[in-house]
Amino acid sequence: MRDTQEFFLSLNIPICDVYGLSETSAPHTVNLPDSSRIGSAGRNLTGVRSKIAVLDNDGNGEICMYGRHVFMGYLGLRDETQRTFDKENYFLSGDIGKFDQDGYLFITGRVKELLKTAGGEKIAPLALEDNIKAELPIVSQAMVIGDKRKFLSVFLTLKTEMDIKSGKPLDTLTAPAQAWIEEKCKVSVTTLAQARYLDVLKKEIQRGIDKANLKAQSNAQVVRKFLILPVDFSVPGGELGPTLKLKRPSVVEKYADEIEELYDGH
Known part of the structure; x- marks a missing residue:
């Protein structure tokens, strides 16, 4: 807004x-x-x-x-x-x-989006997600997870082109996203498949999350881990509704294995 x-x-x-x-x-x-x-x-x-x-x-x-x-x-x-x-x-x-x-x-x-951590603190994820996106203009979607967990993590999607006919996201990064990576990471990539595994990009994203975490009101609101997903959220993909609102339960179900990997051992 x-x-x-x-x-x-x-x-x-x-x-x-x-x-x-x-x-x-x-x-x-x-x-x-x-x-x-x-x-x-x-x-x-x-x-x-x-x-x-x-x-x-x-x-x-x-x-x-x-x-x-x-x-x-x-x-x-x-x-x-x-x-x-x-x-x-x-x-x-x-x-x-x-x-x-x-x-x-x-x-x-x-209210229905509130996360309740393992420590019992109730957290509204939207403000945390907005803070992360404000620090990282390359990010299209951010979804904080951590319900009944010891700490918060976040799923990130990067800005990619979209197929106009189907509405499905493509693997090609948008021109501004490519430019951001080249400026911050000193490397040229054109696709999400290439970008999501770049160590230099992960370091830049971690810097952005660290800055966003400075606005956290408590330790429970600090985002400690992140994962770049292989595709942006979309209506055809089932992660967004008809009004483009994030369907959090659908994302949790779709990426259940990835969530378990983030919290492996915790």
């Missing part, structure tokens, strides 16, 4: 994000042209209230919403309706986020 906002702002076209759900009759927070913050979902609309059911020391937690725009419940589904509201009648969105000091909402993940 941040990249999209910055791109349009470079053209002097401000983008006003709105956040809400079907259960809230759509908008709950909004960025206005004269009151916005890049990367955020804006501030509360007049007449609505929000609170965060805090999960971690950084202020992240489930976004809870209240107001006349919030629905009364699911028709004919009394038990599900009761689970959807807390004791103060706030709607439990299922989204994870936090507010900054000025009241801007930043969405950082989904």
Whole structure:
């Protein structure tokens, strides 16, 4: 989202994000042209209230919403309706986020995507993944794994060309990816098959992950291992849904053997 906002702002076209759900009759927070913050979902609309059911020391937690725009419940589904509201009648969105000091909402993940480490700490992977991708522009997708494990690891895919007709990723690295490798690693490669085994590339990726780890709020949030996958995620491959959202359970199932290798002996 941040990249999209910055791109349009470079053209002097401000983008006003709105956040809400079907259960809230759509908008709950909004960025206005004269009151916005890049990367955020804006501030509360007049007449609505929000609170965060805090999960971690950084202020992240489930976004809870209240107001006349919030629905009364699911028709004919009394038990599900009761689970959807807390004791103060706030709607439990299922989204994870936090507010900054000025009241801007930043969405950082989904409750159902939370990882629970072997030590019992709950971790929202999206923010960690975004930090890694920010340090490594060659990375197309990053998926943090570590549920019920002693430490976190991450699957990485590199940016490759795509077959326009089938939507399947090709083995050819994109031109910017090739240029990045040549600049950082002083070696010329054109395919993912060549790149993923380069020791110099692995060292550069580790440097990027080390920088991303500096933003970790606790030792449990530090990513300790990584693996470059042999193909980028895609809809035909089953790793992405129709709206291009990451299907984490599908990736875990598809690469179960690779996960066991990462945690071999741990």
